[in-house]
Amino acid sequence: MSPTLFALTGFIAWSLLLLVLMEAIRCKLVLTREVAANGFTPDNARLSPFMQRLARAHANCLEGLPIFGGLMLVALVAxxxxxxxxxxxxxxxxxxxxxxxxxxxxSAAAVTLRFTAFAVQMAIGLAWAWGLLAAA
Structure with missing residues (x-):
């Protein structure tokens, strides 16, 4: 398996893992009657701060998947x-x-580190886009 195929599969699997974790916690909340089955919002607004962060982390993956995953897919197909x-x-x-x-x-430090990790992804994405367009 090429590094690109591994990274694309890993990205999809990571997004799925975050979703499974969120849904497992939601199931526990329903089964323990802490939250009604229809009491959830997409952003987990009425739940714990961790659950709200989990919803955002999962959404961040989904937001990036078409861009970064798309670039990897283009490279694979081409x-x-x-x-x-x-x-x-x-x-x-x-x-x-x-x-x-x-x-x-x-925390402020965590947000700065998180943005740094995202900035690395953006830089890699730009390098990939440039490289793919230049190779066309």
């Missing part, structure tokens, strides 16, 4: 993974780190 392979693992690590920091804290 046979241009030489453009994306060198930074694929770094991208996936930055994506995971951003989510983990988001889950852990919203």
């Amino acid at each position: 046979g241009r993974t030489a453009v994306t392979d060198p930074l694929a693992y770094a991208f996936l690590a930055a994506r995971g780190l951003q989510s983990l920091i988001h889950l852990a804290s919203v």
Whole structure:
């Protein structure tokens, strides 16, 4: 499996893992009658701060998937993974780190670190887009 294919699959799997975690906690809340089955909002607004951060971390993944996942998919389909392979693992690590920091804290330091991880992803995405367009 190429680094690009691994990173794309990892990105999708990470998004799924965050969703499964959120739904497992929601199931527990319903089964313990802490929240009615129809008492949830997409942003988990009436739940714990952790659940609200989990909803945002998952949404961040979904927001980035069409952009970054799309670039990886273009590279795979076009046979241009030489453009994306060198930074694929770094991208996936930055994506995971951003989510983990988001889950852990919203302190000023955490937000700065989280943005740094996102900035790394943006820089990688720009490099990929440039490389793919230049190779066309």
